[in-house]
Amino acid sequence: MIKFDKKIQEEIEEINHNPAIINILEVICQTTGMGFAVVARVTEKRWIALAVKDNINFGLTSGGELNINTTICNEILKHHEPVVVDNFEEDEMYKCHQTPLIYGLKSYISFPIFLKNGDFFGTLCAIDPNPAKVKTAQVRGMFNLFTDLISFHLNAMEEIRVSQIKLEEERKEAKFREQFIAILGHDLRNPVGAINSAVQLQLRLPLDERTFKLAKIIQDSSKRTIGLINTMLDLAQGKLGRGIALNYTAGKKLENTLNEVITELRTISPDRVIEVEMNLKEEIRCDHKRVAQLFSNVLGNALTHGAKDQPVVIRALSNEKGFELIVTNPGTKIPEETMNNLFKPFSRGEITSRHEGLGLGLYIASEIARAHHGKLEAKSNDEYTSMTFSIEKNNIFT
Incomplete structure (x- = not known):
């Protein structure tokens, strides 16, 4: 069983189950006459098939890997240019290349896919054991359009992923705020209330002038603290979305x-x-x-x-x-x-x-x-x- 990191696994699942990308691969095969089309994730060390359309029993499925060093995509990763070959046997640049010899290919087309930030992501490829006429403006235009669409989808996936992370963080923050409210509502308000009650009892006793002033300071400060706690509770209720609770008053003008x-x-x-x-x-x-x-x-x-x-x-x-x-x-x-x-x-x-x-x-x-x-x-x-x-x-x- 091949193991992937979490992000690549998510890419495989999301791209392979995206009807638009599957349709793109089908259109490529129908338009070019080639039997195998793939969206590949390409890094310096790995070539991974994310979505596959295989009409020639090439044997590679979604999540399958090729040795990166046996692919032309390895070279596209470096020069960022598409590679298009009608027939390897007649192509001066690639007729002796190892890739067609290893995989028994005659025709090949591969365009790079870039993310919104300009980073290289992978390739959109089509291959076939027979020659195909793909060195045309129409086919190139089609691949340019499809790689742009795939790039748009990848960026949308990333934005959704970031939004989900932010949503989870906001949920954690909301839980923290609720805990904060509980602390204010009970752990802080109760002892401050006790201080205020105690100083009220103290003020009823005969006190010298200095002690009376100190008691008044404690009373005023405790009242102010209770007011601040109540204000923060009101803030928290409003920010949590529940709004400030009302107790409608009857019988008073x-x-x-x-x-x-x-x-x-x-x-x-x-x-x-x-x-x-x-x-x-x-x-x-x-x-x-x-x-x-x-x-x-x-x-x-x-x-x-x-x-x-x-x-x-x-x-x-x-x-x-x-x-x-x-x-x-x-x-x-x-x-x-x-x-x-x-x-x-x-x-x-x-x-x-x-x-x-x-x-x-x-x-x-x-x-x-x-x-x-x-x-x-x-x-x-x-x-x-x-x-x-x-x-x-x-x-x-x-």
């Missing part, structure tokens, strides 16, 4: 949810003016906690990057046409390159390069909008920047 976010950020930025216009004629079906997260990210972004001496304007509207939440802040225009990546993870760009954070806020906000079958869009010019969260009327009203 969206206006109250939005006002809670506004109150919180006014407390954090007491020197900023926030103007609000709300006209929510219809309650929408949504996850209030997630909408609050989206709104907090967008409004926080506006307060951070907008002009400090001008108000941030909020408009929230809902009616029979749908829902819109618009946050507008005066300021300089966001660069086009940054705009193109605004809702991509870890894209901080020029507008955020001086500020802390992972660059995930707007990405997660856009994922929350997508989970609600809505969208988050940004517009920016020399006067202001606005972000709009919108949901069309279909299936949003309670």
Whole structure:
């Protein structure tokens, strides 16, 4: 049993079972009158038949080998030129060549096959024990066309092979991400939660001033760590394709949810003016906690990057046409390159390069909008920047 490396074995199986290449070999035999045609893999050490059409019982099948030193393909490997012989007995260059003497040949044609990158792959050959008229422009043109088609097929095979390798790598990466999520969801969040609970109990005790400050630092840091873990979990859920999960809220007004976010950020930025216009004629079906997260990210972004001496304007509207939440802040225009990546993870760009954070806020906000079958869009010019969260009327009203 002849053994081949994995790649050659794949080439034998794929080429030998390709109907187009089998048809090419049949056309060659019918057109030239020659009895044997083959696509051969040729290297410095080996000559291997990948696909064969044998009408003369030459005795070589797919996967069969010839001694490379007994073939003319060995010479084609070196000079990269086709060899065409009508009759070896009458050919001045090849009449004493060993190949026709060894294999009992009279006529022969072999054209090199090159890969897309220019590398030599092998040959397309036809042979016969009788003379044949193959030194014609028509036969040469046919072989040129067929070798180009085989080359195209080989390149397609390689691209598929590379794609399969990449797909397998992506599957492994997806599995790794799932494991990473599990670590974040359990192994990290649980101990940080325990730290936060313990420091809350500590803060209820009588503490001296220094100990109280240290406990507050631990509390603030643990809360921030929990927030980062939750943000990374949201990122992972979005990137894995499942999207952010929603828990639809019942019995609560969206206006109250939005006002809670506004109150919180006014407390954090007491020197900023926030103007609000709300006209929510219809309650929408949504996850209030997630909408609050989206709104907090967008409004926080506006307060951070907008002009400090001008108000941030909020408009929230809902009616029979749908829902819109618009946050507008005066300021300089966001660069086009940054705009193109605004809702991509870890894209901080020029507008955020001086500020802390992972660059995930707007990405997660856009994922929350997508989970609600809505969208988050940004517009920016020399006067202001606005972000709009919108949901069309279909299936949003309670």
